[in-house]
Amino acid sequence: MFHRLRQICLVAQDLDPVVAELCDVFDVAVCHRDPEVGMFGLHNALMPLGHDFLEVVAPLAPGRAAAAERHLARRGGDGGYMVITDTDDLARWEPHLAATGVRIAAPLEMGAYRGLQLHPRDTGGALLEINTTRGNTGPDGAAIDDPYGPAGPDWRAHLRTGTVTGITGARLQAADPERLGRRWAEILRRDLRSENDGWALDLDNARIRFEPDRDGRGEGLGGVDLAVADAEGLRRRAAARFLPVADDHVVIGGVRFHIGG
Template sequence: MTRIRMRQLVIAAETLETADHLRTVLGLGKPFADPGVKEFGLENAVFSIGDQFLEVVAPTTDDAPARRFLDKHGEGGYMAILQTEDLADARARLDNAGIRRVWNIDLDDISASHVHPADVGAAILSLDEARPWNSWRWAGPNWEKQSVRGHIGGAIFSAPDPRALASRWTAAIGKPVTTNKGQTSIQLDENERLIFEDGKREALSTFCISLHNAMKALERADRLDLHSDGDGVVIGGVRFELNNLETASAG
């Protein structure tokens, strides 16, 4: 079966001050500013965690799609970028299912397709094929030097009907939905999961992050007066569920 993994999660924020908070709390390295996002009326900051990425985007024009998202929902989870080994197959699956592709690009080292958010729900889905597999153009040429130890182990989506939302995502990415002890999820490769829970509206609500020392991150969040609750903290409208890297690996 074709490998598919979580590679990057994206927050839409009013300003890149949210990126500063993210960097401070999680102890991240220097972010990459991608000039290519100007095409979408954005500025951004991309941080490296292991070989995965967190991105904050902020609109620079009134007609940017992210501006409409912010006006409707406020700051929050905006996009999930999943990496596939075979984008041609993924594109065929989307087209056959009637799931609209709203943006496509094919470069020497990466190809990508963005899916219409109305067709999957909760967030924009991007399917990307990087060549070679471990590379990642969107994080810039020096991302490995700026990377910190950690792993993005999952994302939690909320919805009034979690099963229905999960069914649309599984149709788009070709991985089955499973239900275990009442929890609906889609298992990806590299020990990552998309989890679907009850909520008032469809949203990409939580990023699940494992760090070398999660307690230190929560302490830094408290010093910034950010809302923390047990093992999590809210930054840019997204709850970050933080776990210790060693504990997560052992589990």
């Protein structure tokens, strides 16, 4: 049985400029644009970062995507939106979620893929989704390069790992990071521990950190940790686009991407 971080989703007011910055700075390519998100009033683009995925969603038009537009207004613009995890046995999660008082905001299904998008008022921090793909099982869990519905049928053909080789964590900020961390630990059935000036829990392949509000934008997904093969090239391309650059992170789409975190 496995449970891993598989995808991070950003929300932007305007899709294409943020996608262009991510593709250029991280030297990655769009593998899929999912027409199904149109039912939520959104359009999107997915990019593989190693065997993980980074998605950007944006409203198709004003007034078409109420939840995303509320999020943009609440956090003052583009930023982190969703933390999406992958497991081999979704059925065992449904009674647990009910027992912890977490509502299902949107059940998702396409082909072999099935997901449970959880209500953000019950989780706090960010939209949290737990998903599974039928057939992705094995003695040590699914192979990380198996089919993954949201990424389209041929995501491997778009894989580039010269700069970024994967996503290693997510950083949620809050006025009370311990309280938020304990809630996510209860939902995800993982142990929470104190770490530096915040708290953290581990999934099989990544760490979710709970930190103080560092930018004054309130509770939300403020940072993403990356495994990076060419940090200097990444910083150089970010600077060329006049994006905020520091020794340990760059800022794209309102999110701090921590290099090697």
